[in-house]
Amino acid sequence: MCSDNLVTVLGNFARLNMTFRKWYPNLAVVARVRFDHDQEGVVVQRDVTRKGKLPGEHDNRVAGPQFRGGRMSQGPFRGPIYYDGPARQQRPRGGQMGGFRGPGPGPRVRFEDNYVHVTMNSGSPQDGSSHRRLWPNRRGDGQFDRDRRGAGGYRGGGGGGGGREGDGGGEDKRSWYKMIIPYGRKYDKKWLLTALQNLCSVPFTPVQYQIEGHKAQFYLEDACTANALCRISRQITDTEGYKVIVLMNPCPPPAILNTQLKPEDMEHLKQCMAKRFDGSQRALDLNNIRTDPDLVSQNIRAILSRKTFMDAVVKIIEENIPELVCLNLSNNKLYKLEDVADLISKAPHLKILNLSHNELKSEKELDRLKGLKLVELWLDRNPLCDQFKDQLTYISAIRERFPRLLKLDGHDLPPPIVFEVVTPTTTPPCKGSYFGSEEIKVLILHFLQQYYSVYDSGNRQPLLDAYHDGASFSLSLPSSQNPNRCSLREYHKHSRNIKRLKDPSTRFRLLKHTRLNVVALLNELPKTQHDTASFNVDVNTYTTTLLSFTVSGMFKEVDGKSQDAVRAFSRVFIAVPAGISGLCIVNDELFVRIATTEEIQHAFAASAPTPSSSPVPTLTAPQQEMLSAFSLKSGMNLEWSQKCLQDNEWDFNKAAQIFTQLKIEGKIPDVAFIK
Numbered sequence: 001m002c003s004d005n006l007v008t009v010l011g012n013f014a015r016l017n018m019t020f021r022k023w024y025p026n027l028a029v030v031a032r033v034r035f036d037h038d039q040e041g042v043v044v045q046r047d048v049t050r051k052g053k054l055p056g057e058h059d060n061r062v063a064g065p066q067f068r069g070g071r072m073s074q075g076p077f078r079g080p081i082y083y084d085g086p087a088r089q090q091r092p093r094g095g096q097m098g099g100f101r102g103p104g105p106g107p108r109v110r111f112e113d114n115y116v117h118v119t120m121n122s123g124s125p126q127d128g129s130s131h132r133r134l135w136p137n138r139r140g141d142g143q144f145d146r147d148r149r150g151a152g153g154y155r156g157g158g159g160g161g162g163g164r165e166g167d168g169g170g171e172d173k174r175s176w177y178k179m180i181i182p183y184g185r186k187y188d189k190k191w192l193l194t195a196l197q198n199l200c201s202v203p204f205t206p207v208q209y210q211i212e213g214h215k216a217q218f219y220l221e222d223a224c225t226a227n228a229l230c231r232i233s234r235q236i237t238d239t240e241g242y243k244v245i246v247l248m249n250p251c252p253p254p255a256i257l258n259t260q261l262k263p264e265d266m267e268h269l270k271q272c273m274a275k276r277f278d279g280s281q282r283a284l285d286l287n288n289i290r291t292d293p294d295l296v297s298q299n300i301r302a303i304l305s306r307k308t309f310m311d312a313v314v315k316i317i318e319e320n321i322p323e324l325v326c327l328n329l330s331n332n333k334l335y336k337l338e339d340v341a342d343l344i345s346k347a348p349h350l351k352i353l354n355l356s357h358n359e360l361k362s363e364k365e366l367d368r369l370k371g372l373k374l375v376e377l378w379l380d381r382n383p384l385c386d387q388f389k390d391q392l393t394y395i396s397a398i399r400e401r402f403p404r405l406l407k408l409d410g411h412d413l414p415p416p417i418v419f420e421v422v423t424p425t426t427t428p429p430c431k432g433s434y435f436g437s438e439e440i441k442v443l444i445l446h447f448l449q450q451y452y453s454v455y456d457s458g459n460r461q462p463l464l465d466a467y468h469d470g471a472s473f474s475l476s477l478p479s480s481q482n483p484n485r486c487s488l489r490e491y492h493k494h495s496r497n498i499k500r501l502k503d504p505s506t507r508f509r510l511l512k513h514t515r516l517n518v519v520a521l522l523n524e525l526p527k528t529q530h531d532t533a534s535f536n537v538d539v540n541t542y543t544t545t546l547l548s549f550t551v552s553g554m555f556k557e558v559d560g561k562s563q564d565a566v567r568a569f570s571r572v573f574i575a576v577p578a579g580i581s582g583l584c585i586v587n588d589e590l591f592v593r594i595a596t597t598e599e600i601q602h603a604f605a606a607s608a609p610t611p612s613s614s615p616v617p618t619l620t621a622p623q624q625e626m627l628s629a630f631s632l633k634s635g636m637n638l639e640w641s642q643k644c645l646q647d648n649e650w651d652f653n654k655a656a657q658i659f660t661q662l663k664i665e666g667k668i669p670d671v672a673f674i675k
Helices: 002-023 189-199 222-229 261-273 306-321 340-344 363-369 383-387 391-401 438-457 461-466 503-512 516-526 597-602 621-634 638-646 652-664
Strands: 030-036 042-049 061-063 081-083 176-181 209-211 216-221 249-250 283-285 324-327 352-354 376-379 467-476 528-542 545-556 566-578 582-594
Touching: 002 081, 176 222, 176 638, 216 222, 222 249, 249 461, 261 516, 306 340, 340 363, 363 621, 391 638, 438 461, 438 545, 438 582, 461 516, 467 516, 566 597, 597 638, 621 638, 621 652, 638 652
Parallel strands: 283 324, 324 352, 352 376, 467 582
Antiparallel strands: 030 042, 061 081, 176 216, 176 249, 209 216, 528 545, 545 566, 566 582
């Protein structure tokens, strides 16, 4: 009788299952048969559990741990599926007659986890409800399903991502976590955050709360807080009876944090870096700067792995210590070098770099720093050091990127093999002008005297007589000169640097033809005063019908925003004989650049001595020391620094105060910062 009933029951359930599959492809009916023995004989009991969902039904499932032999989900969580609906009865194990050993519950025990329920009306926890899972915890050791562990893997009281210490497990290498609330779109933001805050054991401040698709998400910076929030997953029940699930994923800092620092924070950071700078060695020590007492007291966390702070550090280096030779960035949790790469152009003299005790995982990150001409590099205590099979492979990979390297991690390396002269050489002294003959010398000097007397007179219209009817003129600036960051803006709009200009029509437009167009352009250029004593003349070609020579020297602007700014120039004239003893220009090429500090000091020395042209040794030793310190702190060149100190009777504090006030008011010209 029992066998016949069993066959009949199984047949009925098989047909029922096929019918449901036909109506609802995503719904399956599973028949579970269990034999319970009592005094009357064998009784067949049935338990029907549905899997899948009806059309339009809310899917309240979440992934759990991967049990051995368990069936894996094909959904986005890639783990066994837990159903948050009615609890399914646990199949009893062990014991006689299908029951449990010893006294206790009967054979149809339900496994329950006690949770606190929160309704959307109250926004606060309520007691007295229970939460039931489909599958029991098979490990039996307190390690629950994945929504309790979080994305980083929760074990007991540890933190996400395999934490190292305490309840928070240490700070993640990327230190930020994205908290995700599936189906969070349907919840009111205030209710959701209040409910989470009421249950979370650690206070938290959500950063950049936003809705993406059906989920709500925000960011937390601290691993301990993220894990504490993840542990209250499924402890909140909304008005529809669904559990609020909380997931977390380690992530880089959100983009909203990549903003400029406040001016007061920049000033504190600048003072901290000044304290850590050794002027005698031109070395800057930023080791573990996030724990610097001066910054911590101002509530500033200088985390250099964030673009905001690294950009600020690079900017301070560029403006105050571009001559930096040694930089220590150890113990700063750097996991990328993208922002450090700006030092290639901002600190071109950098030779020693310490990146030890950071989180660099691949030597490919070093490719970003290939432009640095390093002779000493420290990389020990980075994960990338463990990726090489031996020391020779490690040295070879690093030296491939830095061929000049002489020391790695404190160990001397064999001299590099390079195809260049490595022994120091001295530049031969300049021999002055070259004319070829006395006759040519007299002709050219007479021409230059007449030409520049008109050019500097303020009215350049008479220069029409110096140019041929079909003359050509072009002006160019250095290709590396940024027009927005230098004082040559008035020249840049006419610059015809063919390395920068690729458009043929633009090149042709900037090349001026006929003497009328040439002189018209010369009238648009700033008014000048040339230092004829600085002229050097080199004759390239001379025949009876053609003369080509180059003139180089110094001039300064006499009006406009860049008044008194000293420039260096080089000019190539191609001329033909005109009249009895004159020249007529057929081609004129002018090149203008910012003068160097040494050139500024020697410019106009014969005619009008200035602080820059006065010999520095005339100052006393304390004054020279004060001048160097003021120039370093203010960012001004020596000439303007000396002017500021002299106007304030060499009172350093008073001069610094006046400088700060004038800089805020924008009254200090750009030429003061040209070094």
